[in-house]
Amino acid sequence: MPALVRILAKRLATSLVVLIGVSILIFAIARIIPGDPARIALGPNATADAVAVLRDKLHLNDSIVVQYGYFVSDLFHGDLGISLYTNRPVTRDIADFLPATLELVFVSGLMMVLLGIPLGVLSARYRGTWIDHTIRLVTLLGVSAPSFVWAVILMLLLAYFVPLFPVAGRLSDGSGFQPITGFLLFDTLARGNLHAFADALWHVILPAFALALSGIGQAARLVRSNMVETYNKPYIEMAEAYGFSARRIARRYAFRPSLIPSLTIIGLDFAAMLGNAFLVESVYAWPGLSKYGVAVILRKDLNAIVGTVLIISAMFLIVNIIVDLLVSVVNPRIRLSERPA
Amino acid sequence: MSAPTLKIENLKLGFKLWSGMVEVLHGISLHIGKGERVALVGESGSGKSVTARIVLGMLQEISTARISGSLNFEGIDLDKLKPRDRHHLRGTRMSMIFQDPTSSLNPVYPIFTQFREVLARANPAIGEAEARMKAIAALADVSINEPERVLDSYAFQLSGGMNQRVMIAMALANNPSLLLADEPGTALDVTVQAQTLKLMSDLVEQHGTSVLFISHNLGVVREFADRVYVIYKGRIVEQATTKQLFSDPQHPYTRALLSAVPRITGGGIPDIAEDTAGFLDPLIAHPGASEKERLA
Numbered sequence: 001m002p003a004l005v006r007i008l009a010k011r012l013a014t015s016l017v018v019l020i021g022v023s024i025l026i027f028a029i030a031r032i033i034p035g036d037p038a039r040i041a042l043g044p045n046a047t048a049d050a051v052a053v054l055r056d057k058l059h060l061n062d063s064i065v066v067q068y069g070y071f072v073s074d075l076f077h078g079d080l081g082i083s084l085y086t087n088r089p090v091t092r093d094i095a096d097f098l099p100a101t102l103e104l105v106f107v108s109g110l111m112m113v114l115l116g117i118p119l120g121v122l123s124a125r126y127r128g129t130w131i132d133h134t135i136r137l138v139t140l141l142g143v144s145a146p147s148f149v150w151a152v153i154l155m156l157l158l159a160y161f162v163p164l165f166p167v168a169g170r171l172s173d174g175s176g177f178q179p180i181t182g183f184l185l186f187d188t189l190a191r192g193n194l195h196a197f198a199d200a201l202w203h204v205i206l207p208a209f210a211l212a213l214s215g216i217g218q219a220a221r222l223v224r225s226n227m228v229e230t231y232n233k234p235y236i237e238m239a240e241a242y243g244f245s246a247r248r249i250a251r252r253y254a255f256r257p258s259l260i261p262s263l264t265i266i267g268l269d270f271a272a273m274l275g276n277a278f279l280v281e282s283v284y285a286w287p288g289l290s291k292y293g294v295a296v297i298l299r300k301d302l303n304a305i306v307g308t309v310l311i312i313s314a315m316f317l318i319v320n321i322i323v324d325l326l327v328s329v330v331n332p333r334i335r336l337s338e339r340p341a
Numbered sequence: 342m343s344a345p346t347l348k349i350e351n352l353k354l355g356f357k358l359w360s361g362m363v364e365v366l367h368g369i370s371l372h373i374g375k376g377e378r379v380a381l382v383g384e385s386g387s388g389k390s391v392t393a394r395i396v397l398g399m400l401q402e403i404s405t406a407r408i409s410g411s412l413n414f415e416g417i418d419l420d421k422l423k424p425r426d427r428h429h430l431r432g433t434r435m436s437m438i439f440q441d442p443t444s445s446l447n448p449v450y451p452i453f454t455q456f457r458e459v460l461a462r463a464n465p466a467i468g469e470a471e472a473r474m475k476a477i478a479a480l481a482d483v484s485i486n487e488p489e490r491v492l493d494s495y496a497f498q499l500s501g502g503m504n505q506r507v508m509i510a511m512a513l514a515n516n517p518s519l520l521l522a523d524e525p526g527t528a529l530d531v532t533v534q535a536q537t538l539k540l541m542s543d544l545v546e547q548h549g550t551s552v553l554f555i556s557h558n559l560g561v562v563r564e565f566a567d568r569v570y571v572i573y574k575g576r577i578v579e580q581a582t583t584k585q586l587f588s589d590p591q592h593p594y595t596r597a598l599l600s601a602v603p604r605i606t607g608g609g610i611p612d613i614a615e616d617t618a619g620f621l622d623p624l625i626a627h628p629g630a631s632e633k634e635r636l637a
Contacts, residue, residue: 234445240399241439241521242459242511243431256449332449332495 003335007328008321015317019310026309027068030302036060037300041084058302071306080310081303085296090307093292098311099182100170101277101288107185107208108277109270112215116266119216120223124258125250127228135220142217148279151210155283158206165206168285172199207284211277215269222265226258233257260331267323271316344416346519346551347396348372352410354391354400354575365391366575368410373519378545378552380566380583382559382598388575389555393521396553397435398427415518432462436512437521438541441528442504446496452507453492456514463515479510483540502533509541513548520545520552527558538565559602563587571595573620581627591627593619 038054039046059067074081080090116139123135145153159167170184171177177196180187185204188197230236231254239253278290289308296304328334354366366388373379381389394400395408398419412419414435419427439445447455456479457472467475473492480488483506496504505526512520525541526534542565545552556562562569562583569586571579571594579592590596597620 234439234441235447237399238437238439238445239447241397241431241437243428243433243462244458248458252450253447257447260449330449332451333497336495336498 011321011324022313030305035300037302040300080307083304085299085301090303097289097292103183105273107204108212111212112219116216116219117223119220123224124227139217139220142213147211147276150213151280151283154210166203170203207280211280219266223262226262227254230254230258263327271319274312345372345374348413350411355407357405369577371570373551376549378567380554380562380569383572387572390523393523433515434517435519436517438508438512438525440524442508443501459511479514483510501529505537520550523555579625585627591625
């Protein structure tokens with residue numbers, strides 16, 4: 001569809017501008033935080049000479065503009081520098097840690113969409129009945145506690161008291177599975193190792209659910225309120241006057257139009273999970289990028305901070321682009337306004 | 342004369358609230374003969390619109406609504422029909438037109454999709470090509486020049502007048518015997534409203550459709566209706582042929598209503614007497630009105 005291609009091109013262009021802005025911002029902020037990264041990396045016992053050498057190697061004595069120039073030229077060679085925390089290229093760290101976070105967030109997002117939206121629809125269709133009241137109460141619980149609280153509660157209940165799920169990690173000890181891409185759910189299937197797939201799935205469910213709970217609650221409440229509002233529109237009355245079935249009215253007259261405002265927020269919630277993942281990753285010892293990101297910030301590991309933030313921003317932007325495309329598929333107004341003049 | 346298309350007798354409607362019952366209609370009676378165009382005129386909140394919704398059976402779905410009286414449609418007692426059969430009348434034998442055409446059409450589907458849904462009410466097995474053909478013919482009937490383009494458009498791409506034509510075409514597509522027009526086109530500007538009403542008037546005459554025309558606009562009623570019922574606070578206060586009513590209004594409320602029409606010669610909107618005591622006087626039926634309704 002050409003309109004969608006045009007929307008995609010536009011969003012990609014603006015996303016690039018945003019990424020450049022983010023890179024400048026995070027580059028400057030990382031350097032403004034007090035503390036000498038070279039000193040922190042080498043420890044209190046290092047000689048002043050050693051610190052000076054490392055500062056020189058990191059170009060820390062140059063002006064911030066020159067430093068940014070070095071950073072950009074390295075970036076074009078696919079080089080984000082060496083992490084002072086792990087002593088490895090930042091790109092390798094990201095390649096190692098990102099898949100775990102993405103897998104967690106993806107499963108969470110799937111839960112949010114597949115549970116949150118139907119709950120909201122059910123609630124709206126049976127608005128004012130006990131079904132509605134129950135769903136609203138339960139989803140309120142989901143919204144009212146942050147994900148790390150749910151992480152701890154779920155771990156206690158379902159991994160400790162009733163050991164249905166594993167407590168931590170991505171695979172059982174001694175599974176000996178060798179990942180390919182780092183996306184275990186994908187890798188295990190690619191290798192045809194169903195046993196390992198079940199194991200990986202079993203490990204991801206609890207942390208993903210903890211991360212998803214507030215999103216499920218928000219999605220359900222949002223979908224409900226938008227749909228209930230849509231139920232008061234004149235075209236619903238018209239559909240009723242024409243005797244369309246309640247099912248058809250719910251699906252095509254109330255849900256579809258109400259999805260437009262809901263989708264944008266759900267997309268933002270999805271992207272926000274990347275940040276919220278940190279505490280859940282900590283609770284479940286999940287070797288992900290959010291956890292890595294916090295560790296490098298605490299150590300003022302300049303290259304790793306900039307690299308991590310850039311990657312997370314890029315993920316955020318990608319999710320936003322996908323949501324924009326979905327919204328324009330659902331909303332003919334946007335699609336049609338993209339027509340060539 | 343065969344059975345009237347619609348006959349309402351002693352219709353009462355109340356809503357059950359925490360504080361008790363609130364009665365909205367106090368027993369109204371009216372009838373519409375075959376091919377007759379009858380107007381129900383009154384101010385906002387007088388009970389005009391709820392009457393139409395009761396005929397369609399839409400208010401019955403509200404759990405707090407209490408409805409009594411009898412509704413007879415083409416000789417069938419609607420309350421004796423199975424809910425399923427009664428529901429089946431909607432969009433097939435009876436259809437409705439609303440105030441604001443643009444917001445009464447689904448914003449996320451093109452016109453054709455909705456048109457097809459309407460046609461499928463009468464013929465669930467209707468195919469794409471047949472539906473398209475019928476829709477194009479129906480749109481041509483309401484003087485739409487490019488029916489193909491309109492069918493593939495969304496309501497927000499069309500003008501209000503165009504959407505109104507689409508609504509009229511949809512309402513008459515299944516050849517209903519009763520059309521309920523609830524302040525049609527009130528949201529449009531007056532010239533467009535006049536054009537589309539003329540169109541509707543011609544079409545219902547061709548189809549022999551009976552019309553219950555709900556309005557507060559006396560000018561429009563005078564143009565469009567054969568007979569008029571004046572409703573005030575849930576009671577019919579006067580009924581007459583359009584000619585009789587406009588030349589010789591009897592009931593104090595009707596007189597007040599008629600004098601409330603701003604005239605081009607007079608100074609703006611006329612004052613209406615504060616004294617409304619006479620407004621609740623019993624029904625005045627002009628000669629020729631049915632005996633039953635006289636008693637209501």
